[in-house]
Amino acid sequence: MEVESILQKLNQELLQASNPKQLEVIKLNYLGRSGIINDLAQKIKEIKPEQRSEFGKQLNLIKQEVTKILESHKIKDSENKLEIDNSIPDKMPSTGSLHPTTHAIFQIQDILSQIGFVRKRYREIDDDWHPFKALNMPDNHPARDEWETFFCENGKWVLTPHTSNGQIWEMENKKPPIKMLNITKTYRRQISPKHSPMFHQFEGLYVDKNVSIAHLKGTLDYFIKGFFGSNRETRIRPYHFKFTEPSFEVDITCDVCKGKGCKVCKAGWLEIGGAGMVHPNVLKNVGINSKVYNGFAFGFGVERPYMMKGDINIPDIRMFYTTKLDVLKNF
Numbered sequence: 001m002e003v004e005s006i007l008q009k010l011n012q013e014l015l016q017a018s019n020p021k022q023l024e025v026i027k028l029n030y031l032g033r034s035g036i037i038n039d040l041a042q043k044i045k046e047i048k049p050e051q052r053s054e055f056g057k058q059l060n061l062i063k064q065e066v067t068k069i070l071e072s073h074k075i076k077d078s079e080n081k082l083e084i085d086n087s088i089p090d091k092m093p094s095t096g097s098l099h100p101t102t103h104a105i106f107q108i109q110d111i112l113s114q115i116g117f118v119r120k121r122y123r124e125i126d127d128d129w130h131p132f133k134a135l136n137m138p139d140n141h142p143a144r145d146e147w148e149t150f151f152c153e154n155g156k157w158v159l160t161p162h163t164s165n166g167q168i169w170e171m172e173n174k175k176p177p178i179k180m181l182n183i184t185k186t187y188r189r190q191i192s193p194k195h196s197p198m199f200h201q202f203e204g205l206y207v208d209k210n211v212s213i214a215h216l217k218g219t220l221d222y223f224i225k226g227f228f229g230s231n232r233e234t235r236i237r238p239y240h241f242k243f244t245e246p247s248f249e250v251d252i253t254c255d256v257c258k259g260k261g262c263k264v265c266k267a268g269w270l271e272i273g274g275a276g277m278v279h280p281n282v283l284k285n286v287g288i289n290s291k292v293y294n295g296f297a298f299g300f301g302v303e304r305p306y307m308m309k310g311d312i313n314i315p316d317i318r319m320f321y322t323t324k325l326d327v328l329k330n331f
């Protein structure tokens with residue numbers, strides 16, 4: 001038995017094999033039940049007893065070598081296959097998703113557009129008239145405080161601290177009936193888990209004939225149930241704003257205790273924003289006759305109400321504006 005010549009023959013056959021099927025045939029020819037190696041093993045009976053031990057050693061050696069060579073070919077073959085097989089899926093590229101603030105804005109816009117509010121986006125840098133004077137805010141109003149608000153060029157311009165300037169722009173440019181939704185960025189000098197120096201607000205304004213507080217309450221209910229779920233209730237509490245009369249703060253039932261009262265809320269209620277009937281002075285400032293027309297307005301944050309949704313877990317408003325992908329990837 002010539003070990004060398006058998007291995008040489010095997011290597012030659014392997015060189016000619018070009019696919020896994022041929023490799024499998026070669027394997028059977030050598031290692032199969034009626035393959036070359038088993039045939040050789042049968043011949044042990046014909047060998048003189050004193051030579052049998054040497055024959056066995058040679059046979060084992062050849063079996064090991066053949067197995068080794070075939071195994072190495074199998075690996076090579078699968079490597080080649082990986083290189084040329086285009087049907088094997090590649091690594092997926094990472095995909096982006098919408099920012100949570102964008103999700104919130106789309107939801108707000110969807111709900112309020114269904115009852116006729118038209119989305120606008122008014123200025124983020126404004127003059128003194130639109131965010132203050134026209135809104136009936138006197139020179140000593142706290143919103144004009146330099147510690148609260150970002151002023152530019154010695155008070156000539158202001159980064160809008162609220163979205164109510166949109167009311168003035170809308171009413172200056174459009175005659176009633178008006179149903180406007182102004183969603184934009186707002187700026188205040190505050191920073192804490194509940195405050196970010198830049199955040200978003202949305203402002204609803206409805207001006208027409210015979211608008212009542214009942215219309216306001218109905219609109220707030222519609223929005224709250226659409227945004228937070230049909231199990232959430234709304235209430236309005238008397239408050240004071242310069243540009244609405246009467247004015248209200250808007251509360252919704254707490255999701256944690258379902259309105260029973262807990263650590264998170266005030267006796268079952270959470271404050272969410274402000275609202276009221278448009279002040280006659282504001283209508284006068286934009287040239288609308290307050291004896292013919294009246295209206296209501298409401299202004300809420302975007303990020304904070306979104307944080308108050310039961311299924312959203314964002315404990316700190318500043319997390320919206322970090323670059324931490326492990327937070328943002330959840331949306």
Ligand SMILES: [Zn+2]
Binds near residue numbers: 260262
């Ligand atoms: Zn509660």
